[in-house]
Amino acid sequence: MASAQTVVKIDPGKSGSRIERDIFGQFAEHLGTGIYGGIWVGRDSKIPNVRGIRSDVVAALHAIHVPNVRWPGGCFADEYHWRNGIGPAAKRTVTVNSNWGGVPEPSTFGTEEYMDFLQQIGSEAFISVNIGSGSPEEAADWLEYMTTTQPTSLEKQRAANGHPAPYKVHLLGLGNENWGCGGAMSPEHYVEQMKLFSHFVRNTNPAQKGGEQMKRIAVGWDSNSKDYTDAVMKAWAEKTGDWDIDAVSLHNYVLDGWPPHLPATGFGEADYAKAIKEAYGMDDKIVHQTAIMDRYDPQKKVALSVDEWGIWLAPTAGSNPGFLQQQNSLRDAILAAVTLNIFMRHADRVRMANIAQMVNVLQAMVLTDGPKMVLTPTYHIYKMYVPFQDATFVPISYDSGTYRYGDKSMPRLDAVAARDSSGQLWLSVTNVDPDKPADLVLDVSGKAIRSADGQLLTADRVDAVNSFAAPDNVKPRPFSAQRQGDRLRLTMPPKSVAVLALRP
Numbered sequence: 001m002a003s004a005q006t007v008v009k010i011d012p013g014k015s016g017s018r019i020e021r022d023i024f025g026q027f028a029e030h031l032g033t034g035i036y037g038g039i040w041v042g043r044d045s046k047i048p049n050v051r052g053i054r055s056d057v058v059a060a061l062h063a064i065h066v067p068n069v070r071w072p073g074g075c076f077a078d079e080y081h082w083r084n085g086i087g088p089a090a091k092r093t094v095t096v097n098s099n100w101g102g103v104p105e106p107s108t109f110g111t112e113e114y115m116d117f118l119q120q121i122g123s124e125a126f127i128s129v130n131i132g133s134g135s136p137e138e139a140a141d142w143l144e145y146m147t148t149t150q151p152t153s154l155e156k157q158r159a160a161n162g163h164p165a166p167y168k169v170h171l172l173g174l175g176n177e178n179w180g181c182g183g184a185m186s187p188e189h190y191v192e193q194m195k196l197f198s199h200f201v202r203n204t205n206p207a208q209k210g211g212e213q214m215k216r217i218a219v220g221w222d223s224n225s226k227d228y229t230d231a232v233m234k235a236w237a238e239k240t241g242d243w244d245i246d247a248v249s250l251h252n253y254v255l256d257g258w259p260p261h262l263p264a265t266g267f268g269e270a271d272y273a274k275a276i277k278e279a280y281g282m283d284d285k286i287v288h289q290t291a292i293m294d295r296y297d298p299q300k301k302v303a304l305s306v307d308e309w310g311i312w313l314a315p316t317a318g319s320n321p322g323f324l325q326q327q328n329s330l331r332d333a334i335l336a337a338v339t340l341n342i343f344m345r346h347a348d349r350v351r352m353a354n355i356a357q358m359v360n361v362l363q364a365m366v367l368t369d370g371p372k373m374v375l376t377p378t379y380h381i382y383k384m385y386v387p388f389q390d391a392t393f394v395p396i397s398y399d400s401g402t403y404r405y406g407d408k409s410m411p412r413l414d415a416v417a418a419r420d421s422s423g424q425l426w427l428s429v430t431n432v433d434p435d436k437p438a439d440l441v442l443d444v445s446g447k448a449i450r451s452a453d454g455q456l457l458t459a460d461r462v463d464a465v466n467s468f469a470a471p472d473n474v475k476p477r478p479f480s481a482q483r484q485g486d487r488l489r490l491t492m493p494p495k496s497v498a499v500l501a502l503r504p
Helices: 055-062 075-079 111-121 136-147 153-160 187-200 227-237 269-280 282-296 330-345 377-384
Strands: 006-010 068-071 095-097 103-105 124-129 171-174 215-218 247-254 303-311 350-355 366-369 372-375 392-394 402-405 408-411 413-419 425-431 438-444 451-457 477-480 482-484 487-492 496-503
Touching (some): 006 413, 006 425, 055 111, 055 366, 055 372, 068 111, 068 171, 111 124, 111 136, 124 136, 136 153, 136 187, 187 215, 227 247, 227 282, 247 282, 269 282, 269 402, 269 408, 282 303, 303 330, 330 377, 330 496, 377 451, 377 496, 425 438, 425 487, 477 496
Parallel strands (some): 006 438, 068 124, 124 171, 215 247
Antiparallel strands (some): 095 103, 366 372, 392 413, 402 408, 413 425, 425 496, 438 487, 451 477, 451 496, 482 487
């Protein structure tokens, strides 16, 4: 039986921060089958494709309105040399992907293919430049190649490669995890490198002026290097010369030790509770990072970019462990909802985020196997959350209650509300308790709400997955609140996520 009713109070007369659509960004690294087989199949493939990019994956990603795709990494980015991936396919340089599996990297998916992929899914570019093994000159040349309209040698080379018009580069990552796989740099050394790259790497696309200007993201804090953010923000606050940044990154994964060994399938409530508890810990990490940034930037001019996050599980049995292949369950969808809600509550500082990763790697949206494709439970969360892109946060209050399992305790309910550009009010509610329903009453201050309807994602088990044999095992279904007198009542099943439009 459900417990006593919980009143969810929403005040649409008040507004919080804008929920930037870039919070719902994706990540595609040259890792395992994330690119090759997942996105790129080649022009001669029997798998339906447009210019080598598989059409089923494009259609799926287009439907979730992907705002940006971080590429080419990740750790791969700080060993990536962009000239290897341009020009005729037969002349491209084949290297070894030393970070991920030690397999050949054919470079057949390069700048042109990435930009074509973005155009097909309706997304924007988030390029990570190579600070680890590259140079400011190499990165500056790459941006000139992509963005210049002047008749330079690089502009002519781009035109010869099939794209006379300049590309837009929305976001620029100044390195990746340079405290680790990006070169094991001290914070001080990274800051000096970051300033060089920020100064010399220019976007000259004339269409990118004012609000369309490219944003630069510096490497920041993770659990192993708490002093990176402080060093970067101190340099920003004291900066002299012509360089700047617009954001500092935070990377965080839900994992249980190293190497990751939480199971992706066949797990019970103990592993479920452990993962969800750690997901809630994202809030503490954002609070900690924000406190550092606030010391130097109380006006919050510099954004926090959580451009790698997700759950990192034990690899699928029989797969190359360096490919980071894992299944995706209802637990992972609930974890995604909780994390996205945290980002939205911190939308005054968190203005960019990228789940790891888009296809076939870690907490993916889509899994492929040859011509087969399946949508994951996490994909469905992203599709349900589309109305929150560029919406305005609306204050909400409720008694979250407590879900306990063993020595783990955490909020039982997690909810956010927002108003989209048309004025439509939206509510997302997650019940993380895997056993007990939650009985809610919606109280919208100063506004009569006649109905609340949308979609619900749940399943019979927390470890339920979608497979190629059973692709609709975890799938949203229509869901509505019930009228009870002059109020709306909502009964959230155990282990579920709902997104509802509140209509007057």
